[in-house]
Amino acid sequence: MSAREEILGRIRTALGEHRAPVPDIVRGYRTADGRPTTELLDVLVDRLEDYKATVVRCLADEVAGTVATALQAALGAHSHGDVVVAPGLPAEWRPDGAVEDDGRPAVALAEHAATVTGVTVAVADTGTLVLDGSPRCGRRALSLLPDCLVCVVTSDQVVGGVPEGLARLDPRAPLTLISGPSATSDIELQRVEGVHGPRTLVVVLVT
Amino acid sequence: MSAVDLGMPSLPHAPRGVGHLRGDRSFPDAARESLRDGQLRANLGHATSTIRAKRKAVVDEVPDWAELREAGRAIKAATMARLDEHLVALEEQVTARGGTVHWARDAEEANEIVIRLVQATGTDEVVKVKSMATQEIGLNEALEAAGIAAHETDLAELIVQLGEDTPSHILVPAIHKNRAEIREIFLRTMPQFQEQGVDADLTDEPRRLAMAARAHLRERFLRARVAISGANFAVAETGTLAVVESEGNGRMCLTLPRTLITVMGIEKVVPTWRDLEVFLQLLPRSSTGERMNPYTSLWAGVTPGDGPQEFHLVLVDNGRTAVLADEVGRAALHCIRCSACLNVCPVYERAGGHAYGSVYPGPIGAVLSPQLTGVEDNASLPYASSLCGACYDVCPVAIDIPSILVHLRAEHVEAQERTTPEAVAFRALAKAMSTPRLWRLAQRAAGLGRLLSRGKPTLPAALPPPASKWTRTRDLPTPPRETFTQQWVRERGR
Numbered sequence: 157m158s159a160r161e162e163i164l165g166r167i168r169t170a171l172g173e174h175r176a177p178v179p180d181i182v183r184g185y186r187t188a189d190g191r192p193t194t195e196l197l198d199v200l201v202d203r204l205e206d207y208k209a210t211v212v213r214c215l216a217d218e219v220a221g222t223v224a225t226a227l228q229a230a231l232g233a234h235s236h237g238d239v240v241v242a243p244g245l246p247a248e249w250r251p252d253g254a255v256e257d258d259g260r261p262a263v264a265l266a267e268h269a270a271t272v273t274g275v276t277v278a279v280a281d282t283g284t285l286v287l288d289g290s291p292r293c294g295r296r297a298l299s300l301l302p303d304c305l306v307c308v309v310t311s312d313q314v315v316g317g318v319p320e321g322l323a324r325l326d327p328r329a330p331l332t333l334i335s336g337p338s339a340t341s342d343i344e345l346q347r348v349e350g351v352h353g354p355r356t357l358v359v360v361l362v363t
Numbered sequence: 364m365s366a367v368d369l370g371m372p373s374l375p376h377a378p379r380g381v382g383h384l385r386g387d388r389s390f391p392d393a394a395r396e397s398l399r400d401g402q403l404r405a406n407l408g409h410a411t412s413t414i415r416a417k418r419k420a421v422v423d424e425v426p427d428w429a430e431l432r433e434a435g436r437a438i439k440a441a442t443m444a445r446l447d448e449h450l451v452a453l454e455e456q457v458t459a460r461g462g463t464v465h466w467a468r469d470a471e472e473a474n475e476i477v478i479r480l481v482q483a484t485g486t487d488e489v490v491k492v493k494s495m496a497t498q499e500i501g502l503n504e505a506l507e508a509a510g511i512a513a514h515e516t517d518l519a520e521l522i523v524q525l526g527e528d529t530p531s532h533i534l535v536p537a538i539h540k541n542r543a544e545i546r547e548i549f550l551r552t553m554p555q556f557q558e559q560g561v562d563a564d565l566t567d568e569p570r571r572l573a574m575a576a577r578a579h580l581r582e583r584f585l586r587a588r589v590a591i592s593g594a595n596f597a598v599a600e601t602g603t604l605a606v607v608e609s610e611g612n613g614r615m616c617l618t619l620p621r622t623l624i625t626v627m628g629i630e631k632v633v634p635t636w637r638d639l640e641v642f643l644q645l646l647p648r649s650s651t652g653e654r655m656n657p658y659t660s661l662w663a664g665v666t667p668g669d670g671p672q673e674f675h676l677v678l679v680d681n682g683r684t685a686v687l688a689d690e691v692g693r694a695a696l697h698c699i700r701c702s703a704c705l706n707v708c709p710v711y712e713r714a715g716g717h718a719y720g721s722v723y724p725g726p727i728g729a730v731l732s733p734q735l736t737g738v739e740d741n742a743s744l745p746y747a748s749s750l751c752g753a754c755y756d757v758c759p760v761a762i763d764i765p766s767i768l769v770h771l772r773a774e775h776v777e778a779q780e781r782t783t784p785e786a787v788a789f790r791a792l793a794k795a796m797s798t799p800r801l802w803r804l805a806q807r808a809a810g811l812g813r814l815l816s817r818g819k820p821t822l823p824a825a826l827p828p829p830a831s832k833w834t835r836t837r838d839l840p841t842p843p844r845e846t847f848t849q850q851w852v853r854e855r856g857r
Contacts, residue, residue, distance in 0.1 A: 158466070159465075159466040159468050159472060160466040162468055163450075163466050163468060163629065163678070163680045163684065164447045164450070166374050166680065166684035167446050167447040168447055169684075170374060170684050170687035170688035171444070171446070171447075176444060178444045179437055179441050179444065180437065180441075181437040181438055182433060182434065182437060183430075183641075184430035185427040185430040185431045185641070186427050187640075203654060207657070259668060262618070262619055266585060279655075281654065282647075282654045282655035283654060284655050289669050295668065295670070296614065296617075296618045296660075296669055297618050297619060297669075297670075300611065300614050317644075318640050318643055318655075319637075319640035322636070322637070322639060322643070323637075327600075327601040327603045327636040328601060328602070328603070328663045328664075329663075330660075330661070330662045330663075330666045330670055331659075331661040331662070332614065332658065332660055332661075333643075333655070333658065333660075333661070334657065334658060335654070335655035335656065335657050337657065338609070338610055339609050339657050340518045341535065341651060342517070342537060342610075343518070343537075343542055343545055344406070344410065344541060348569050348573045350573075351518060351610035351611055351612070352516075352577060352580065352584070352610050352611035352615055353611025353614060353657070353658060
């Protein structure tokens with residue numbers, strides 16, 4: 157007998173011939189909330205800053221400039237050429253001189269100092285940004301290897317809680333949920349930001 | 364009620380001789396040693412109290428925590444009730460998206476499968492994401508024996524691996540080490556410090572230690588061709604796998620190598636995508652005490668041009684079906700490995716993880732390990748608890764650990780073939796308590812114990828054997844001057 161058949165057979169034995177009906181699942185938790193967008197944005201900013209991310213708010217026509225300024229603050233004045241952006245990032249969000257991810261071997265992305273991507277949804281209550289591998293978000297390695305990550309979030313992408321966030325996602329896409337910069341608490345439970353992922357996370361919030 | 368009582372064929376437990384589910388000593392013997400280690404107790408006390416406070420703060424701010432917890436419990440119960448159907452659905456979905464599913468009856472078979480898969484790629488080294496399942500089956504040792512180097516990439520796992528130590532906590536495996544001890548391990552073992560030796564520019568500040576780990580692992584990530592991970596959840600409906608982590612080492616492993624091998628216990632499956640909306644709220648707050656962990660990766664099969672182009676999922680039984688057969692003990696399979704029960708347990712806080720002898724320490728380990736191995740192989744663990752119930756209170760999926768502990772104790776007692784002094788004593792007590800004349804005699808005899816107490820509230824611990832086995836770890840109160848019945852007769856007459 158194959159291992160598959162044997163394990164499935166064991167499960168059937170364990171559950172017995174006459175199976176109990178499947179117990180009901182009561183989903184009494186919150187799945188939506190009526191908070192206005194302005195309040196959600198404030199919560200999102202509060203959570204992100206709590207994780208030591210930098211948050212900058214701007215208007216729709218100020219994105220490229222805001223991104224450039226934020227990059228300058230994070231990297232220093234000289235390193236504009238080191239910025240790589242997701243292939244589907246809108247032209248009006250791109251800082252001058254940034255190169256586009258052209259699908260080169262993923263490890264080559266480590267040579268860049270910073271990345272700019274969009275997100276697909278942001279969850280206010282947990283300060284979570286979700287990237288889904290779409291052209292605007294880029295492949296997973298893009299938001300991982302460069303040491304500084306800039307994410308542009310538009311206010312229509314912000315939802316209140318985790319259930320609303322997951323409901324907007326395609327479960328078959330390669331998804332990355334990001335809540336603050338990379339961190340560890342492995343040494344005496346003291347939080348240290350920035351281990352293997354980007355050590356700096358900048359969120360540009362378009363309102 | 365055990366599987367045997369129901370007249371069911373008994374299902375195989377996790378095999379002996381492979382993996383890390385059995386200690387080489389009983390819990391009391393191992394705990395006695397760790398209780399003497401003052402440094403360990405200080406490290407543990409500091410760590411568990413810190414994380415308890417963080418957890419409490421972020422759980423208290425969620426108004427619907429009780430509803431989420433109930434939904435989490437119910438989803439797990441519903442999953443177990445149709446586990447075979449969900450696994451078959453998961454296999455179908457993963458296969459449809461370009462992955463390959465393998466089934467392993469036990470640790471040995473799982474290790475063989477992984478070794479074969481690694482060898483097929485032609486590489487002799489792999490990077491690993493922290494995973495309880497691969498620790499349970501002893502994968503690193505099996506890989507090493509096959510000439511394959513496995514590099515742990517989680518900071519705490521790296522500390523444990525470089526220190527040739529064993530993990531002592533589910534979430535923070537190096538919780539028993541403090542910063543000075545970690546610095547010493549890094550200086551001794553990381554190639555980057557070899558030339559500089561003790562003069563190396565490495566302080567014991569956590570940030571500096573974390574950056575040393577970053578430098579140590581960076582190049583390994585970039586050259587790795589094969590990664591091995593566990594899984595926190597696998598969604599049957601969509602074939603989506605989830606790994607929850609903090610450092611980004613998980614993302615490195617799940618994204619950069621060409622081949623990804625994920626090893627997971629069969630109980631990790633959840634039926635629907637929607638179920639994740641519950642667990643992704645319960646797990647981080649219970650685990651690290653954060654609103655959300657820094658990184659969660661979700662993937663289904665293979666995505667062209669993004670991440671590994673070859674994906675294998677190894678589904679492991681290793682005693683889980685034997686646990687499933689026990690209607691009471693089955694709830695131990697609901698565990699989502701958050702480790703909240705370890706952090707609140709007064710026994711864990713003092714004895715530490717190593718005393719449990721298994722990769723699953725603390726209260727959940729005390730109910731999971733004996734069930735995976737058969738209670739005879741971990742007979743002391745169901746007793747490694749004061750039954751205070753704090754573990755049940757914090758469990759995000761409401762596993763009634765104290766009840767399972769009592770259930771396993773009963774199973775252990777019933778399985779005893781030789782009569783123990785304790786059994787003789789309790790049999791005599793039962794006889795006395797059901798015969799009024801004997802009971803009065805016994806009470807009068809117990810009154811003689813007052814002579815031993817010399818006026819103290821408890822009897823001396825140094826009673827002669829076999830009574831010493833009982834009194835060594837328990838205070839026996841001095842019998843009162845008169846019994847309740849005597850007092851009643853004296854004050855109110857018959």
